[in-house]
Amino acid sequence: MAETEIISNSDNNEQFFEGVEKLIEIWFTPVKRADLRKITRQQWENVLKIVRCEIISFTQSDEVDAYVLSESSMFVSRRRWILKTCGKTTPLRCVRAVLALARETAGYARVQNVFYSRREFARPEAQLKPHDNFDSEVELLDSFFGDGRAYIMGPEKDCWYLYTLLPLEGTVDALEKEQREVSDGREGGEPDQTIEILMSDLDPAVMDIFTRAASADAAQATRASGIDQIIPGMVIDDYLFDPCGYSMNGVAKDGCYMTIHITPEPSCSYVSFESNVSAACYERVLSAVLAAFRPAKFVLTIFHTPDAPASEALRELKTFHSLNAFEQKEAQYCRFSGYELHYALYNKFPS
Numbered sequence: 001m002a003e004t005e006i007i008s009n010s011d012n013n014e015q016f017f018e019g020v021e022k023l024i025e026i027w028f029t030p031v032k033r034a035d036l037r038k039i040t041r042q043q044w045e046n047v048l049k050i051v052r053c054e055i056i057s058f059t060q061s062d063e064v065d066a067y068v069l070s071e072s073s074m075f076v077s078r079r080r081w082i083l084k085t086c087g088k089t090t091p092l093r094c095v096r097a098v099l100a101l102a103r104e105t106a107g108y109a110r111v112q113n114v115f116y117s118r119r120e121f122a123r124p125e126a127q128l129k130p131h132d133n134f135d136s137e138v139e140l141l142d143s144f145f146g147d148g149r150a151y152i153m154g155p156e157k158d159c160w161y162l163y164t165l166l167p168l169e170g171t172v173d174a175l176e177k178e179q180r181e182v183s184d185g186r187e188g189g190e191p192d193q194t195i196e197i198l199m200s201d202l203d204p205a206v207m208d209i210f211t212r213a214a215s216a217d218a219a220q221a222t223r224a225s226g227i228d229q230i231i232p233g234m235v236i237d238d239y240l241f242d243p244c245g246y247s248m249n250g251v252a253k254d255g256c257y258m259t260i261h262i263t264p265e266p267s268c269s270y271v272s273f274e275s276n277v278s279a280a281c282y283e284r285v286l287s288a289v290l291a292a293f294r295p296a297k298f299v300l301t302i303f304h305t306p307d308a309p310a311s312e313a314l315r316e317l318k319t320f321h322s323l324n325a326f327e328q329k330e331a332q333y334c335r336f337s338g339y340e341l342h343y344a345l346y347n348k349f350p351s
């Protein structure tokens with residue numbers, strides 16, 4: 001397993017781990033018979049060495065290959081690649097290698113869309129280049145993809161960063177038109193959505209479940225926390241770290257995935273939830289996630305294509321009972337190339 005990034009905090013002898021992940025998602029422009037799943041496990045292992053993490057488990061459905069990593073997860077489907085890594089990993093350093101494999105092994109010549117995002121790190125100064133500041137990350141991303149656009153949302157010390165592609169002809173409408181033309185009559189025109197819930201300051205009693213002292217194995221932690229009930233019917237691949245820490249991927253037959261990563265250390269507790277489940281389930285999913293982990297604070301992001309039912313779900317967000325205990329500190333809505341984004345930051349009301 002890769003070197004553990006656990007740093008002792010000399011003031012109180014507690015351990016620090018940077019749970020906040022860097023998340024990159026690349027969509028390739030459809031080509032008949034091209035498939036990212038032609039890239040072999042050995043080739044992915046070489047890529048992940050550059051990132052400073054390793055594969056620890058694997059599961060798959062007809063639509064997606066899901067890897068649990070020593071630092072979070074990777075999902076590979078026909079034309080979408082997702083890499084989510086925490087700690088001091090360096091995911092942007094592997095993008096050049098992935099673009100080369102996509103071209104030479106999988107058969108993709110063009111990138112259709114890119115999303116790179118993360119919350120502000122608890123300890124930004126401890127990150128390795130280019131992840132020690134967002135400007136350097138953007139500079140490297142621009143060197144791969146030409147002109148992207150960078151966004152910073154929320155308050156300075158607790159912000160959320162995003163990089164995505166600029167519309168080619170200068171306007172969002174122009175890019176959406178181009179994307180519609182590319183996907184007309186082929187795969188790839190399907191509605192898409194991603195919900196992410198990035199939680200901090202979690203209930204210590206819940207975090208305790210994700211320690212070897214409290215749970216004999218990952219399956220026990222999955223059941224005791226209710227993770228198996230968040231999106232029922234998924235094949236779950238879970239892993240309990242020693243002495244604490246938890247990662248899981250879930251995949252369903254229809255291509256739906258979910259992934260949860262947990263840093264239970266009291267001084268830096270952090271949990272991330274991500275899924276492309278359809279928006280029809282958002283209230284149920286949000287309430288199951290908040291009930292399972294009991295965060296004091298969380299960032300909610302929802303990306304969706306304009307035709308996805310998520311647009312409806314977002315209009316109803318204010319009526320979600322699960323959000324009654326929280327104050328919405330920030331909220332922003334953006335429209336990008338082919339996607340809309342809702343971002344919000346919530347704090348628990350003092351009890």
Ligand SMILES: C[S@+](CC[C@H](N)C(=O)[O-])C[C@H]1O[C@@H](n2cnc3c(N)ncnc32)[C@H](O)[C@@H]1O
Nearest residue numbers: 004017019086241244245261262263264270272
């Ligand atoms: C990989 S997990 C999940 C991280 C995730 N990004 C999150 O949302 O918190 C990290 C947790 O596992 C623990 N851990 C134990 N051994 C580890 C190892 N060899 N590599 C990475 N994390 C390890 C860390 O202390 C931390 O609590």
